[in-house]
Amino acid sequence: PQVLSSDLKNKLDDALVYAIIKDSRSFGDFQKVGFQHFLKIVLPDTNYKGPHRTTIRKRMGILYSSYRKALIDELSSVSDIALTTDSWSSPCPVHFVCITAHYYDKEFGYISKVISFRRFIGRSFAQ
Incomplete structure (x- = not known):
């Protein structure tokens, strides 16, 4: 070969x-x-x-x-940021949480970026 x-x-x-x-x-x-x-x-x-x-x-x-x-360099020049969170679980007792940053760039283009995504194990109390 x-x-x-x-x-x-x-x-x-x-x-x-x-x-x-x-x-x-x-x-x-x-x-x-x-x-x-x-x-x-x-x-x-x-x-x-x-x-x-x-x-x-x-x-x-x-x-x-x-x-x-x-991402840190990019976010350092952003004056206003909105954060959203989402969580979900797999069929196993494994849960995930995600934090997303939403903002506009200098040309007023909408940007959405995940800034944290974590897995955690344990009980979830969400319905």
């Missing part, structure tokens, strides 16, 4: 991390049989198997840090 250049491998890994984030996929989806079959069709003469879940986690941490810094 042909060995991929490190540049191409990094681009493919980044694209898969992007897909995980955008499509809310689990870290292990790309290691499953169906996706491995897809990779063999798309990249037939290589041994590319996609990034390992620890690689994905590491890259997501780097992306999170840069996104957080950019």
Whole structure:
């Protein structure tokens, strides 16, 4: 099998991390049989198997840090912000809460960004 250049491998890994984030996929989806079959069709003469879940986690941490810094920089110039919250639970006793910031940019374009998303375990008293 042909060995991929490190540049191409990094681009493919980044694209898969992007897909995980955008499509809310689990870290292990790309290691499953169906996706491995897809990779063999798309990249037939290589041994590319996609990034390992620890690689994905590491890259997501780097992306999170840069996104957080950019968001803090962006919000520092906003004078008025409205916050909304939402909560929901999974069939298991796992609950989630999300805080979203809503504001207008300098051109009066409406912007809405998640500023916190947390999972918590325990009882929910909401009806």
